[in-house]
Amino acid sequence: MELSKSAKENAQTLKNMFGGSFDLITREFSVNGKTAETVSLDGMTDEMKITESILKPLTDDKNFSKLYSTALQIKDSAFKGTGITEEKDLFAIAEAVSDGNLALFIDGLENAFVFSVQGYPRKSIDEPQSEQNERGSCESFTDNYKDNVTLLRRRLRTPRLVFERMEIGETSRTSVLLCYLSDRTDRELLKKIQKRLEKTGIDTLPGSGYLKPFLDGRSPSLFSAAGFTERPDMLASKLAEGRVGIIVDGSPFALIAPYLFIDYFHSLDDYMSGSLYAAFIRLLRVSCFIVSTALPGLFAAACVFHPEVLPSNIMLDVAAAEAKTPFSLTFEAVAIHLIYEIVREAGLRMPVAIGHAVSIVGALVVGDAAVTAGFIAAPMLMVVALTAISSAVISKLHESVALIRFALIIIGGLTGFFGIFVCIGLLIADVCSVSPFGVPFSAPLSPFVKNAQADAVIKCDNKILAKKTQSLRELRF
Amino acid sequence: MREQGKISSFQFFCLLTVCRVIAFFTFIITDKKGFSPGDRAILFVPFAIFGLLFSVPALIVIGKEENGTLFDISNSLSPKITKLAAVLYTLGGLWSAAVSTARFELFMSTVMYPGAQLFGFIALLAAAAVLIAKRGLETAGRTALAVTLLIGVSLLFVSLTNIGNFDYTNLSPPLTDGAAPFLKSGFFAAARTSETAALLVLAPKINGKIKKGLGIWFLTLGVTISALFFLISGVTGEYGEKQTFQLYSLTVLSKIGVIERPDALICAVWVLCSLLRLAFYMYTCAQFLEGGFRFKSKTAVYAVFSAAVLALYAFLSESEETFSEVLSSGANEAIFAALLAAFPAAVLAADRIKKLYYKRKRAAH
Numbered sequence: 001m002e003l004s005k006s007a008k009e010n011a012q013t014l015k016n017m018f019g020g021s022f023d024l025i026t027r028e029f030s031v032n033g034k035t036a037e038t039v040s041l042d043g044m045t046d047e048m049k050i051t052e053s054i055l056k057p058l059t060d061d062k063n064f065s066k067l068y069s070t071a072l073q074i075k076d077s078a079f080k081g082t083g084i085t086e087e088k089d090l091f092a093i094a095e096a097v098s099d100g101n102l103a104l105f106i107d108g109l110e111n112a113f114v115f116s117v118q119g120y121p122r123k124s125i126d127e128p129q130s131e132q133n134e135r136g137s138c139e140s141f142t143d144n145y146k147d148n149v150t151l152l153r154r155r156l157r158t159p160r161l162v163f164e165r166m167e168i169g170e171t172s173r174t175s176v177l178l179c180y181l182s183d184r185t186d187r188e189l190l191k192k193i194q195k196r197l198e199k200t201g202i203d204t205l206p207g208s209g210y211l212k213p214f215l216d217g218r219s220p221s222l223f224s225a226a227g228f229t230e231r232p233d234m235l236a237s238k239l240a241e242g243r244v245g246i247i248v249d250g251s252p253f254a255l256i257a258p259y260l261f262i263d264y265f266h267s268l269d270d271y272m273s274g275s276l277y278a279a280f281i282r283l284l285r286v287s288c289f290i291v292s293t294a295l296p297g298l299f300a301a302a303c304v305f306h307p308e309v310l311p312s313n314i315m316l317d318v319a320a321a322e323a324k325t326p327f328s329l330t331f332e333a334v335a336i337h338l339i340y341e342i343v344r345e346a347g348l349r350m351p352v353a354i355g356h357a358v359s360i361v362g363a364l365v366v367g368d369a370a371v372t373a374g375f376i377a378a379p380m381l382m383v384v385a386l387t388a389i390s391s392a393v394i395s396k397l398h399e400s401v402a403l404i405r406f407a408l409i410i411i412g413g414l415t416g417f418f419g420i421f422v423c424i425g426l427l428i429a430d431v432c433s434v435s436p437f438g439v440p441f442s443a444p445l446s447p448f449v450k451n452a453q454a455d456a457v458i459k460c461d462n463k464i465l466a467k468k469t470q471s472l473r474e475l476r477f
Numbered sequence: 478m479r480e481q482g483k484i485s486s487f488q489f490f491c492l493l494t495v496c497r498v499i500a501f502f503t504f505i506i507t508d509k510k511g512f513s514p515g516d517r518a519i520l521f522v523p524f525a526i527f528g529l530l531f532s533v534p535a536l537i538v539i540g541k542e543e544n545g546t547l548f549d550i551s552n553s554l555s556p557k558i559t560k561l562a563a564v565l566y567t568l569g570g571l572w573s574a575a576v577s578t579a580r581f582e583l584f585m586s587t588v589m590y591p592g593a594q595l596f597g598f599i600a601l602l603a604a605a606a607v608l609i610a611k612r613g614l615e616t617a618g619r620t621a622l623a624v625t626l627l628i629g630v631s632l633l634f635v636s637l638t639n640i641g642n643f644d645y646t647n648l649s650p651p652l653t654d655g656a657a658p659f660l661k662s663g664f665f666a667a668a669r670t671s672e673t674a675a676l677l678v679l680a681p682k683i684n685g686k687i688k689k690g691l692g693i694w695f696l697t698l699g700v701t702i703s704a705l706f707f708l709i710s711g712v713t714g715e716y717g718e719k720q721t722f723q724l725y726s727l728t729v730l731s732k733i734g735v736i737e738r739p740d741a742l743i744c745a746v747w748v749l750c751s752l753l754r755l756a757f758y759m760y761t762c763a764q765f766l767e768g769g770f771r772f773k774s775k776t777a778v779y780a781v782f783s784a785a786v787l788a789l790y791a792f793l794s795e796s797e798e799t800f801s802e803v804l805s806s807g808a809n810e811a812i813f814a815a816l817l818a819a820f821p822a823a824v825l826a827a828d829r830i831k832k833l834y835y836k837r838k839r840a841a842h
């Protein structure tokens with residue numbers, strides 16, 4: 001839509017485009033003897049900047065000469081403190097205004113000026129909430145993507161760090177940044193990600209997690225090959241390996257693609273600790289994954305079908321405890337895990353102020369009263385407790401783990417170890433089948449990549465790791 | 478960087494190992510005469526030799542063109558031979574899958590779920606195998622690597638926990654019954670290694686040195702199986718001789734700390750082998766069929782294949798006598814030997830004759 005030569009008319013058209021929204025502010029004044037109008041959105045701009053850097057110089061006639069064109073003088077000298085561009089299309093101007101810019105129309109001019117004066121309330125940089133580290137950085141990403149760019153730039157001070165901006169969402173037009181190191185990231189991988197993001201066809205983008213299924217491609221799987229992080233240091237280290245980061249405006253979680261299965265068991269603290277301890281901790285995390293997924297199912301299967309597997313004294317204790325409860329062991333296992341998931345979900349959603357109340361209810365009602373009343377056997381409660389603690393160790397995998405756990409309890413209770421191991425077979429196959437970016441999700445374990453083993457299940461000494469920069473290219477098959 | 482859709486030769490041999498290992502776990506001695514305990518320790522020698530000899534035609538076929546298939550040669554002879562090959566190998570694969578499934582069911586109904594009707598379980602296994610086969614060879618190859626590791630750990634556990642029970646007086650000198658039964662055992666053991674026929678159609682999907690890999694694989698597998706048989710003989714002695722599933726009798730004796738009977742858990746690991754073996758057979762047979770009769774929908778083939786395996790397995794396991802006769806008849810091994818060695822050799826010979834005929838014809842002109 002082309003501009004009219006009348007500033008008032010342009011401002012009015014813009015107002016109409018915004019449906020007369022109350023926060024659209026227009027100001028009328030005179031520039032070099034011509035009528036001018038500015039249009040901006042209240043709360044999206046830095047008012048001080050507008051007054052000091054734009055309105056004051058524009059309304060001061062000393063800054064202008066009748067001999068030269070007003071447009072030229074505005075562009076050349078007056079407003080060095082702000083970014084300035086010229087626009088001809090009213091739709092583009094409306095989009096710029098929505099983004100927190102200020103549009104300036106001057107009578108008789110064919111173009112409008114767009115000043116970059118964004119200034120909206122921002123959340124300060126806090127500590128990471130979901131990725132606590134003992135010795136790592138205390139900074140986390142914020143909702144503002146420009147702050148996130150700064151946080152990354154401070155960690156990777158190289159011109160090879162590239163941020164490509166794109167807009168996703170027909171209505172929301174959310175800014176999405178693809179970040180990568182130009183000398184380390186595979187071009188094909190980058191193209192694949194760009195293509196998938198361009199094809200989303202979504203209307204609004206509420207957060208980075210919304211993009212995950214689009215990145216994962218077609219094959220349905222319990223696991224995603226795109227991971228989350230709210231730590232700039234984590235994203236920086238992944239970019240250094242040749243991966244691609246996706247930062248979404250309005251979301252403090254950046255996406256990492258590709259994200260491998262083994263990455264779920266890594267933490268930045270591993271690199272700050274001794275290699276032996278790091279290896280031990282990683283093995284512990286893997287064990288916790290196995291415990292949190294399979295323990296309840298194996299317990300149910302062992303008790304129902306294969307009691308000989310259990311040590312005889314434990315078997316007798318379990319039998320005695322189960323004899324006092326009215327439900328079958330499988331039903332008990334499903335019910336208690338369901339209650340655990342309810343308590344967990346309540347803990348996530350409810351206001352912090354009443355969090356303690358739910359904890360007390362969970363601990364007393366589920367933990368104590370249910371056993372005392374004879375609804376649930378104490379051994380089963382211990383299994384749930386162990387499972388819950390283990391699943392907290394690998395919290396990023398919680399979604400998949402919860403589903404697998406329920407499936408294994410039911411199938412284990414119905415078919416014993418046979419069904420559990422058929423499911424485990426399917427699970428291994430599922431992990432091995434994910435490869436949306438040309439890098440197998442199960443790498444470097446299967447396919448086995450010898451060069452990548454220094455930082456896979458175990459972690460070698462940092463002195464060894466420093467000698468070889470691990471690259472994603474090694475893992476491509 | 479490797480090509481997409483291909484697996485490494487290591488992954489392929491892991492797949493073969495998984496297939497072979499489950500056959501070994503569920504191995505039933507039907508001809509005790511030719512399988513004396515002393516012979517088992519050195520069984521790997523005839524096994525590896527006969528295994529490689531059986532595979533020679535297949536190796537020539539894939540060596541003709543760089544990692545070519547049987548169909549590359551049969552197509553040049555006649556499309557009818559290609560179709561015949563596709564049907565024969567699919568039926569062979571179906572039979573092998575059904576027999577191994579029936580063996581596995583017999584094993585489970587004997588030791589894991591004594592007396593239970595396990596058709597539903599096997600149907601679950603078949604459905605799961607369809608899901609894996611659908612995901613392709615790459616998935617199967619990668620899964621095989623992980624499963625091989627699990628199997629290795631379980632075998633190591635069984636071996637280490639039983640090594641203290643080893644009694645050399647349980648052993649007997651090798652070749653006590655003469656060389657003929659020993660060689661016969663090796664011959665039959667190698668003939669049962671039917672999975673190698675998959676090379677005839679999967680070779681183009683494998684990266685790396687197949688021929689060298691096959692040699693190493695036969696040798697490693699032979700040595701491992703011989704070592705396990707040696708351990709079984711030394712630990713279980715005459716008791717083991719009377720057991721239907723010999724490796725299981727060794728597993729039963731494994732214990733660690735307060736856990737005195739981990740055998741059910743160890744056997745459950747073998748379920749993974751059975752699952753992967755079935756999926757591998759499905760995938761390979763679909764590849765054979767695709768080579769002979771061009772079609773797109775493999776899912777339908779997998780579904781039909783799994784239904785056929787279920788039907789055939791149900792027939793085989795209907796009566797123990799029938800199954801026992803099938804296992805002891807030697808027909809099984811004869812079919813595999815024919816498909817692995819005889820048919821490719823015949824196709825190669827026909828190809829050679831055809832080429833000689835045209836050469837002479839050209840010379841006459």
